[in-house]
Amino acid sequence: MTLLSGLPSFIDWHWIWLIVAAFLAGVLNAVAGGGSFLSFPALLGMGMLPVQANATNTVALWPGQLTSIAAYRDDIRKNYRLALPMGFAGLIGGAAGAVVLLSTPQMTFLHLVPWLLLVAASIFALCGPVSNRLERLRASRAPAAAAGVVHSPRRLPVFLSTMAVCFYIGYFGAGAGFLLITLLSLFGYRDLHEINALKVVSTTLANGVAFVIFVVNGQVVWRYCLLAMIVCAIGGYTSARFARLVPQPVLRGLVILIGFSMAAWFFWRNH
Secondary structure, three states, rough: OOOOOOOOOOOOOOHHHHHHHHHHHHHHHOOOOHHHHHHHHHHHHHOOOHHHHHHHHHHHHHHHHHHHHHOOOHHHHHOOOHHHHHHHHHHHHEEEEHHHHHHHHHHHHHHHHHHHHHHHHHHHHHHHHHHHHHHHHHHHHHHHHOOOOOOOOOOHHHHHHHHHHHHHHHHHOHHHHHHHHHHHOOOOOOOHHHHEEEHHHHHHHHHHHHHHHHHHHHOOOOHHHHHHHHHHHHHHHHHHHHHOOOOOOHHHHHHHHHHHHHHHHHHHOOO
């Protein structure tokens, strides 16, 4: 028994919902993040095994992330000495997370899904207060920075912490972008462009290596993946107008609502 069971039998509304969810996921990923809250459940609703649905979702959304590398190419070039180890951490962590996912039994992962969604939604809910706190902290450090009292973050703790976050990216990944932004801010990185460039390198490579592992292991259901990939790209392309019409706090609130709602739905379904 599903939410769609009462609809006409001659229409497979799962396909329609997949198209709508993939389009909205592309929009949300481009302007606020959290598109997986919609695309992953929609793929799971197509009758795929849970691990396959997660792998297919990663592959479908990755091309949209790849384009952000081009958007930040100048900042990445300026911070090449930092971007290189961050990218390496992304490759190691993402590969480890993907391998562990493929080793997780299907039913075990299905029972983990609501908890993963709950954690990801909580991350989004906390991002506003934490971002404000970090902004105040950066402002308080500004006089010291102006006076030349700046301490460079130690790279090994940053590398190891990034690798841990990228493990989560390879395994599930929703909300990981904010985790990396918070991580880099806590370690003392202050320039927003530098933070975003390092985040983009790490997340794109972590998802990219997971992409390859999932494809090689035959975990991607391509007939659903290609459709979601194309529609998601269209959603991301058309998101600029949507972003101007809807305030950012409203978008983030919508993502949080969707995330908690999906977590509650899976808790109920698995009960």
